Amino acid sequence: MATDYVIAKQVSKHFGHQQVLNQIDLTLPAGMIYGLIGPSGAGKTTLIKSILGMEAVDSGTVKVMDTVMPNRAVMAQVGYMAQSDALYETLTARENLTLFGQLMSVPKIKLAQMIDYAAGLVDLTSQLDKRVSGYSGGMKRRLSLAIALIQDPQLLILDEPTVGIDPELRQQIWTELNKLKDTGKSMLVTTHVMDEAERCDYLMLIRHGIALAEGTPAALKQQYAVDTIEQVFLKAGRMQDANDGNR
Template identity: 65%
Template sequence: MPNRLLLAKIGYMAQTDALYGALTARENLNFFGAMQGVNPDELKRQIPHAAEVVNLQRDLDKRVDDYSGGMKRRLSLAIALISSPELLILDEPTVGIDPELRQQIWQELHRLAKTGITILLTTHVMEDAEEADALMMIRNGEAIAQGTPQELIKSYGVDTVEEAFLKAGREQDAHTSND
Protein backbone atom coordinates (compact mmCIF):
# COMPACT_ATOMS: atom_id res chain seq x y z
CA MET A 1 0.00 0.00 0.00
CA PRO A 2 1.50 3.36 -0.96
CA ASN A 3 2.30 5.90 1.73
CA ARG A 4 -0.43 8.48 1.05
CA LEU A 5 1.12 11.06 3.41
CA LEU A 6 4.34 10.93 1.43
CA LEU A 7 2.53 10.94 -1.90
CA ALA A 8 0.59 14.05 -0.83
CA LYS A 9 3.93 15.92 -0.84
CA ILE A 10 4.55 15.01 -4.49
CA GLY A 11 2.68 16.50 -7.43
CA TYR A 12 2.97 14.33 -10.52
CA MET A 13 1.98 15.03 -14.10
CA ALA A 14 2.48 12.11 -16.47
CA GLN A 15 3.12 12.45 -20.18
CA THR A 16 -0.22 10.79 -20.85
CA ASP A 17 -3.25 12.18 -19.08
CA ALA A 18 -4.93 9.97 -16.47
CA LEU A 19 -8.27 11.69 -16.05
CA TYR A 20 -11.86 10.59 -15.51
CA GLY A 21 -13.62 11.66 -18.71
CA ALA A 22 -17.14 11.21 -17.38
CA LEU A 23 -16.40 13.68 -14.57
CA THR A 24 -16.05 17.45 -14.83
CA ALA A 25 -12.70 19.11 -14.30
CA ARG A 26 -13.86 20.30 -10.86
CA GLU A 27 -14.87 16.74 -9.93
CA ASN A 28 -11.47 15.43 -11.10
CA LEU A 29 -9.69 18.10 -9.03
CA ASN A 30 -11.84 17.28 -5.97
CA PHE A 31 -11.23 13.55 -6.39
CA PHE A 32 -7.47 13.75 -6.89
CA GLY A 33 -7.14 16.41 -4.19
CA ALA A 34 -9.00 14.20 -1.70
CA MET A 35 -6.81 11.24 -2.70
CA GLN A 36 -3.78 13.40 -1.92
CA GLY A 37 -5.17 14.23 1.51
CA VAL A 38 -6.21 17.82 0.86
CA ASN A 39 -9.03 18.74 3.22
CA PRO A 40 -12.32 19.99 1.70
CA ASP A 41 -11.88 23.59 2.87
CA GLU A 42 -8.40 23.77 1.36
CA LEU A 43 -9.70 22.22 -1.88
CA LYS A 44 -12.27 25.02 -2.15
CA ARG A 45 -9.37 27.51 -2.10
CA GLN A 46 -6.93 25.50 -4.22
CA ILE A 47 -9.24 24.55 -7.11
CA PRO A 48 -9.82 28.14 -8.32
CA HIS A 49 -6.09 28.90 -8.01
CA ALA A 50 -4.99 25.77 -9.88
CA ALA A 51 -7.63 26.41 -12.57
CA GLU A 52 -6.39 29.99 -12.95
CA VAL A 53 -2.77 28.88 -13.38
CA VAL A 54 -3.77 26.69 -16.34
CA ASN A 55 -6.56 28.97 -17.61
CA LEU A 56 -9.45 26.56 -17.06
CA GLN A 57 -11.63 28.70 -14.78
CA ARG A 58 -14.51 28.91 -17.30
CA ASP A 59 -14.34 25.19 -18.07
CA LEU A 60 -14.28 23.68 -14.58
CA ASP A 61 -17.81 22.35 -14.86
CA LYS A 62 -17.43 20.78 -18.32
CA ARG A 63 -17.02 17.04 -18.65
CA VAL A 64 -13.42 16.12 -19.39
CA ASP A 65 -14.58 13.97 -22.33
CA ASP A 66 -15.50 17.28 -24.00
CA TYR A 67 -12.02 18.77 -23.47
CA SER A 68 -9.43 19.18 -26.20
CA GLY A 69 -6.05 17.50 -25.80
CA GLY A 70 -4.47 20.77 -24.65
CA MET A 71 -7.18 21.30 -22.05
CA LYS A 72 -6.58 17.81 -20.69
CA ARG A 73 -2.83 18.58 -20.38
CA ARG A 74 -3.68 21.75 -18.49
CA LEU A 75 -6.06 19.88 -16.17
CA SER A 76 -3.35 17.29 -15.48
CA LEU A 77 -1.01 20.10 -14.45
CA ALA A 78 -3.70 21.62 -12.20
CA ILE A 79 -4.11 18.22 -10.51
CA ALA A 80 -0.35 18.06 -9.92
CA LEU A 81 -0.53 21.49 -8.24
CA ILE A 82 -3.70 20.91 -6.18
CA SER A 83 -2.01 19.67 -2.99
CA SER A 84 0.64 22.43 -2.88
CA PRO A 85 3.33 19.74 -3.09
CA GLU A 86 6.94 20.05 -1.95
CA LEU A 87 8.09 18.23 -5.10
CA LEU A 88 6.61 18.54 -8.58
CA ILE A 89 7.48 15.88 -11.16
CA LEU A 90 6.36 17.03 -14.59
CA ASP A 91 6.72 14.99 -17.77
CA GLU A 92 6.41 17.16 -20.90
CA PRO A 93 4.12 19.69 -19.18
CA THR A 94 3.78 22.17 -22.05
CA VAL A 95 3.26 19.82 -24.98
CA GLY A 96 0.11 20.87 -26.83
CA ILE A 97 -0.20 24.18 -24.97
CA ASP A 98 -0.30 27.52 -26.79
CA PRO A 99 2.63 29.96 -26.36
CA GLU A 100 0.76 32.49 -24.23
CA LEU A 101 -0.40 29.88 -21.72
CA ARG A 102 3.05 28.25 -21.80
CA GLN A 103 4.53 31.55 -20.59
CA GLN A 104 1.88 31.81 -17.86
CA ILE A 105 2.65 28.27 -16.69
CA TRP A 106 6.38 29.01 -16.61
CA GLN A 107 5.75 32.16 -14.55
CA GLU A 108 3.89 30.04 -12.02
CA LEU A 109 6.58 27.32 -12.01
CA HIS A 110 9.26 29.96 -11.38
CA ARG A 111 7.13 31.45 -8.58
CA LEU A 112 6.71 28.00 -7.02
CA ALA A 113 10.45 27.30 -7.28
CA LYS A 114 11.18 30.58 -5.45
CA THR A 115 8.96 29.39 -2.57
CA GLY A 116 11.16 26.31 -2.16
CA ILE A 117 9.25 23.76 -4.22
CA THR A 118 11.54 21.43 -6.13
CA ILE A 119 10.52 20.88 -9.74
CA LEU A 120 11.83 17.95 -11.74
CA LEU A 121 10.87 18.26 -15.37
CA THR A 122 11.49 16.05 -18.38
CA THR A 123 11.14 17.58 -21.80
CA HIS A 124 12.16 17.45 -25.43
CA VAL A 125 11.12 21.09 -25.83
CA MET A 126 14.37 23.03 -25.68
CA GLU A 127 12.59 26.31 -24.92
CA ASP A 128 11.36 24.64 -21.73
CA ALA A 129 14.84 23.34 -20.95
CA GLU A 130 16.13 26.92 -21.18
CA GLU A 131 13.73 27.89 -18.38
CA ALA A 132 15.40 25.48 -15.92
CA ASP A 133 17.87 26.43 -13.21
CA ALA A 134 19.89 23.29 -13.90
CA LEU A 135 19.86 20.74 -16.70
CA MET A 136 20.97 17.18 -17.15
CA MET A 137 21.00 16.23 -20.80
CA ILE A 138 20.35 12.55 -21.36
CA ARG A 139 20.82 10.69 -24.64
CA ASN A 140 20.40 6.96 -25.14
CA GLY A 141 19.96 6.57 -21.39
CA GLU A 142 23.26 8.26 -20.52
CA ALA A 143 23.93 11.68 -19.05
CA ILE A 144 25.95 13.57 -21.64
CA ALA A 145 26.08 17.06 -20.07
CA GLN A 146 24.87 18.99 -17.07
CA GLY A 147 24.89 22.53 -15.77
CA THR A 148 22.84 25.68 -16.06
CA PRO A 149 21.55 26.55 -19.51
CA GLN A 150 24.04 29.43 -19.67
CA GLU A 151 26.96 27.22 -18.59
CA LEU A 152 26.13 24.63 -21.24
CA ILE A 153 25.79 27.23 -23.98
CA LYS A 154 29.12 28.76 -22.97
CA SER A 155 31.02 25.50 -22.51
CA TYR A 156 29.94 24.18 -25.92
CA GLY A 157 30.48 27.54 -27.63
CA VAL A 158 26.97 27.66 -29.09
CA ASP A 159 23.98 30.00 -29.01
CA THR A 160 21.18 27.76 -27.69
CA VAL A 161 20.55 24.83 -25.37
CA GLU A 162 19.42 22.80 -28.37
CA GLU A 163 22.78 23.36 -30.08
CA ALA A 164 24.55 22.39 -26.83
CA PHE A 165 22.57 19.15 -26.70
CA LEU A 166 23.40 18.33 -30.33
CA LYS A 167 27.09 19.09 -29.83
CA ALA A 168 27.24 17.05 -26.62
CA GLY A 169 25.59 14.18 -28.49
CA ARG A 170 28.13 14.36 -31.30
CA GLU A 171 30.95 14.33 -28.74
CA GLN A 172 29.39 11.29 -27.06
CA ASP A 173 29.18 9.54 -30.45
CA ALA A 174 32.84 10.34 -31.18
CA HIS A 175 33.89 9.11 -27.75
CA THR A 176 31.83 5.91 -28.09
CA SER A 177 33.24 5.13 -31.56
CA ASN A 178 36.80 5.53 -30.22
CA ASP A 179 36.27 2.94 -27.45
Protein backbone atom coordinates in the same frame (compact mmCIF):
# COMPACT_ATOMS: atom_id res chain seq x y z
CA MET B 1 14.85 20.57 7.24
CA ALA B 2 17.03 19.47 4.40
CA THR B 3 17.34 21.87 1.56
CA ASP B 4 17.68 19.10 -1.02
CA TYR B 5 14.28 17.77 -2.02
CA VAL B 6 15.62 15.00 -4.23
CA ILE B 7 18.92 13.16 -3.93
CA ALA B 8 19.49 10.35 -6.43
CA LYS B 9 22.76 8.47 -6.32
CA GLN B 10 24.18 6.09 -8.90
CA VAL B 11 20.73 5.10 -10.14
CA SER B 12 20.78 2.25 -12.67
CA LYS B 13 17.87 0.43 -14.23
CA HIS B 14 17.49 -1.99 -17.07
CA PHE B 15 14.54 -3.56 -18.88
CA GLY B 16 15.62 -6.91 -20.27
CA HIS B 17 18.95 -6.34 -22.01
CA GLN B 18 18.44 -2.62 -22.45
CA GLN B 19 20.19 -0.35 -19.98
CA VAL B 20 17.66 2.46 -19.47
CA LEU B 21 19.47 4.37 -16.72
CA ASN B 22 23.20 4.15 -16.17
CA GLN B 23 24.56 5.47 -12.87
CA ILE B 24 22.67 8.75 -12.79
CA ASP B 25 23.33 11.26 -10.03
CA LEU B 26 20.77 14.00 -9.48
CA THR B 27 20.36 16.52 -6.70
CA LEU B 28 17.44 18.93 -6.60
CA PRO B 29 17.64 21.63 -3.93
CA ALA B 30 14.71 23.77 -2.77
CA GLY B 31 13.64 26.64 -5.01
CA MET B 32 14.95 25.42 -8.33
CA ILE B 33 13.58 24.46 -11.73
CA TYR B 34 15.55 21.44 -12.83
CA GLY B 35 15.25 20.47 -16.47
CA LEU B 36 15.79 16.99 -17.86
CA ILE B 37 16.34 17.13 -21.59
CA GLY B 38 16.93 14.32 -24.02
CA PRO B 39 15.36 12.56 -26.98
CA SER B 40 12.39 10.21 -26.65
CA GLY B 41 13.41 6.92 -25.11
CA ALA B 42 16.43 8.47 -23.39
CA GLY B 43 15.23 7.35 -19.96
CA LYS B 44 13.70 10.61 -18.71
CA THR B 45 10.35 9.09 -17.74
CA THR B 46 12.02 6.06 -16.14
CA LEU B 47 14.17 8.38 -14.04
CA ILE B 48 11.08 10.31 -12.94
CA LYS B 49 9.22 7.11 -12.05
CA SER B 50 12.22 5.89 -10.07
CA ILE B 51 12.22 9.15 -8.12
CA LEU B 52 8.49 8.77 -7.46
CA GLY B 53 9.07 5.23 -6.26
CA MET B 54 6.83 3.66 -8.90
CA GLU B 55 9.75 1.91 -10.55
CA ALA B 56 12.23 -0.13 -8.56
CA VAL B 57 15.86 0.65 -9.34
CA ASP B 58 18.48 -2.07 -9.92
CA SER B 59 21.16 -0.25 -7.98
CA GLY B 60 21.69 3.13 -6.37
CA THR B 61 19.39 5.00 -4.01
CA VAL B 62 16.74 7.69 -4.33
CA LYS B 63 15.78 9.93 -1.45
CA VAL B 64 12.85 12.33 -1.61
CA MET B 65 12.32 14.71 1.31
CA ASP B 66 15.04 12.79 3.17
CA THR B 67 13.11 9.52 2.83
CA VAL B 68 14.37 6.54 0.90
CA MET B 69 12.03 5.76 -1.98
CA PRO B 70 9.86 3.88 -2.67
CA ASN B 71 7.73 5.24 0.13
CA ARG B 72 3.98 5.64 -0.09
CA ALA B 73 3.52 8.43 2.46
CA VAL B 74 6.02 10.75 0.76
CA MET B 75 3.95 10.63 -2.43
CA ALA B 76 1.46 13.02 -0.82
CA GLN B 77 4.19 15.70 -0.85
CA VAL B 78 4.92 15.35 -4.55
CA GLY B 79 2.77 16.81 -7.29
CA TYR B 80 3.02 14.66 -10.38
CA MET B 81 1.96 15.34 -13.93
CA ALA B 82 2.26 12.31 -16.17
CA GLN B 83 3.35 12.38 -19.78
CA SER B 84 -0.05 11.17 -21.00
CA ASP B 85 -3.18 12.84 -19.69
CA ALA B 86 -4.53 10.34 -17.21
CA LEU B 87 -7.95 11.83 -16.66
CA TYR B 88 -11.43 10.40 -16.09
CA GLU B 89 -13.17 11.60 -19.23
CA THR B 90 -16.74 10.97 -18.09
CA LEU B 91 -16.20 13.17 -15.05
CA THR B 92 -16.03 16.96 -15.01
CA ALA B 93 -12.78 18.80 -14.33
CA ARG B 94 -14.00 19.68 -10.86
CA GLU B 95 -14.76 16.02 -10.13
CA ASN B 96 -11.30 14.99 -11.33
CA LEU B 97 -9.71 17.63 -9.11
CA THR B 98 -11.89 16.58 -6.16
CA LEU B 99 -10.94 12.93 -6.57
CA PHE B 100 -7.21 13.57 -6.65
CA GLY B 101 -7.52 16.14 -3.87
CA GLN B 102 -9.13 13.48 -1.69
CA LEU B 103 -6.48 10.93 -2.63
CA MET B 104 -3.78 13.47 -1.77
CA SER B 105 -5.40 14.00 1.64
CA VAL B 106 -6.37 17.64 1.08
CA PRO B 107 -8.59 18.58 4.04
CA LYS B 108 -12.26 18.87 3.13
CA ILE B 109 -12.57 22.52 4.12
CA LYS B 110 -9.54 23.48 2.04
CA LEU B 111 -10.48 21.45 -1.02
CA ALA B 112 -12.84 23.93 -2.72
CA GLN B 113 -10.32 26.71 -2.20
CA MET B 114 -7.49 24.59 -3.63
CA ILE B 115 -9.58 23.67 -6.67
CA ASP B 116 -10.21 27.35 -7.38
CA TYR B 117 -6.52 28.12 -6.92
CA ALA B 118 -5.27 25.32 -9.15
CA ALA B 119 -7.89 25.95 -11.84
CA GLY B 120 -7.14 29.67 -11.81
CA LEU B 121 -3.47 28.98 -12.27
CA VAL B 122 -4.07 27.08 -15.51
CA ASP B 123 -6.95 29.31 -16.66
CA LEU B 124 -9.69 26.66 -16.45
CA THR B 125 -11.99 28.31 -13.90
CA SER B 126 -14.82 28.89 -16.40
CA GLN B 127 -14.64 25.33 -17.72
CA LEU B 128 -14.54 23.53 -14.37
CA ASP B 129 -17.97 21.93 -14.63
CA LYS B 130 -17.58 20.68 -18.17
CA ARG B 131 -16.88 17.02 -18.77
CA VAL B 132 -13.29 16.24 -19.66
CA SER B 133 -14.42 14.31 -22.76
CA GLY B 134 -15.32 17.68 -24.29
CA TYR B 135 -11.90 19.19 -23.57
CA SER B 136 -9.25 19.99 -26.19
CA GLY B 137 -5.77 18.50 -25.92
CA GLY B 138 -4.37 21.69 -24.41
CA MET B 139 -7.16 21.94 -21.86
CA LYS B 140 -6.52 18.37 -20.75
CA ARG B 141 -2.82 19.16 -20.33
CA ARG B 142 -3.70 22.17 -18.21
CA LEU B 143 -6.08 20.12 -16.10
CA SER B 144 -3.32 17.55 -15.53
CA LEU B 145 -1.10 20.37 -14.30
CA ALA B 146 -3.87 21.65 -12.02
CA ILE B 147 -4.20 18.14 -10.55
CA ALA B 148 -0.45 18.12 -9.82
CA LEU B 149 -0.90 21.37 -7.92
CA ILE B 150 -4.01 20.37 -5.96
CA GLN B 151 -2.30 19.66 -2.63
CA ASP B 152 0.07 22.66 -2.95
CA PRO B 153 3.16 20.43 -2.90
CA GLN B 154 6.72 21.58 -2.26
CA LEU B 155 8.00 19.38 -5.05
CA LEU B 156 6.50 19.13 -8.52
CA ILE B 157 7.50 16.48 -11.02
CA LEU B 158 6.25 17.41 -14.46
CA ASP B 159 6.70 15.05 -17.40
CA GLU B 160 6.47 17.11 -20.61
CA PRO B 161 4.12 19.72 -19.10
CA THR B 162 3.73 22.02 -22.09
CA VAL B 163 3.14 19.60 -24.94
CA GLY B 164 0.11 20.70 -26.95
CA ILE B 165 -0.24 24.03 -25.16
CA ASP B 166 -0.29 27.20 -27.25
CA PRO B 167 2.58 29.69 -26.91
CA GLU B 168 0.47 32.26 -25.08
CA LEU B 169 -0.50 29.81 -22.36
CA ARG B 170 2.95 28.27 -22.26
CA GLN B 171 4.27 31.72 -21.42
CA GLN B 172 1.68 31.99 -18.64
CA ILE B 173 2.53 28.59 -17.24
CA TRP B 174 6.25 29.37 -17.09
CA THR B 175 5.48 32.61 -15.32
CA GLU B 176 3.48 30.63 -12.79
CA LEU B 177 6.23 28.03 -12.39
CA ASN B 178 8.69 30.82 -11.65
CA LYS B 179 6.30 32.30 -9.11
CA LEU B 180 6.01 28.91 -7.43
CA LYS B 181 9.78 28.64 -7.41
CA ASP B 182 10.01 31.97 -5.60
CA THR B 183 7.89 30.54 -2.77
CA GLY B 184 10.55 27.87 -2.24
CA LYS B 185 9.03 25.08 -4.34
CA SER B 186 11.12 22.96 -6.65
CA MET B 187 10.26 21.50 -10.00
CA LEU B 188 11.70 18.64 -11.96
CA VAL B 189 10.63 19.16 -15.57
CA THR B 190 11.28 17.00 -18.60
CA THR B 191 11.12 18.57 -22.01
CA HIS B 192 12.47 18.31 -25.48
CA VAL B 193 11.51 21.86 -26.38
CA MET B 194 14.88 23.62 -26.35
CA ASP B 195 13.69 27.16 -25.70
CA GLU B 196 12.00 25.82 -22.58
CA ALA B 197 15.27 24.29 -21.52
CA GLU B 198 16.74 27.77 -21.54
CA ARG B 199 14.25 28.81 -18.84
CA CYS B 200 15.45 26.16 -16.38
CA ASP B 201 17.89 26.98 -13.63
CA TYR B 202 19.80 23.78 -14.09
CA LEU B 203 19.85 21.20 -16.86
CA MET B 204 20.75 17.58 -17.27
CA LEU B 205 21.17 16.07 -20.72
CA ILE B 206 20.24 12.41 -20.87
CA ARG B 207 20.85 10.18 -23.86
CA HIS B 208 20.76 6.36 -23.93
CA GLY B 209 20.40 6.35 -20.15
CA ILE B 210 23.61 8.29 -19.57
CA ALA B 211 23.89 11.78 -18.10
CA LEU B 212 25.91 13.44 -20.85
CA ALA B 213 26.25 16.86 -19.35
CA GLU B 214 24.80 19.01 -16.62
CA GLY B 215 24.99 22.56 -15.39
CA THR B 216 23.23 25.89 -15.73
CA PRO B 217 22.23 26.76 -19.29
CA ALA B 218 24.90 29.45 -19.47
CA ALA B 219 27.64 27.14 -18.16
CA LEU B 220 26.68 24.44 -20.66
CA LYS B 221 26.78 26.83 -23.58
CA GLN B 222 30.18 28.03 -22.46
CA GLN B 223 31.47 24.49 -21.95
CA TYR B 224 30.53 23.43 -25.46
CA ALA B 225 31.36 26.85 -26.94
CA VAL B 226 28.01 27.23 -28.69
CA ASP B 227 25.18 29.81 -28.66
CA THR B 228 22.09 27.73 -27.88
CA ILE B 229 21.10 24.76 -25.75
CA GLU B 230 19.98 23.05 -28.96
CA GLN B 231 23.55 23.15 -30.23
CA VAL B 232 24.82 21.90 -26.87
CA PHE B 233 22.47 18.99 -27.20
CA LEU B 234 23.53 18.18 -30.77
CA LYS B 235 27.22 18.50 -30.02
CA ALA B 236 27.06 16.38 -26.89
CA GLY B 237 25.11 13.74 -28.80
CA ARG B 238 27.68 13.59 -31.60
CA MET B 239 30.49 13.28 -29.10
CA GLN B 240 28.70 10.40 -27.41
CA ASP B 241 28.22 8.62 -30.75
CA ALA B 242 31.87 9.17 -31.61
CA ASN B 243 32.94 7.66 -28.28
CA ASP B 244 30.68 4.67 -28.83
CA GLY B 245 32.22 4.22 -32.27
CA ASN B 246 35.75 4.23 -30.83
CA ARG B 247 34.92 1.48 -28.37
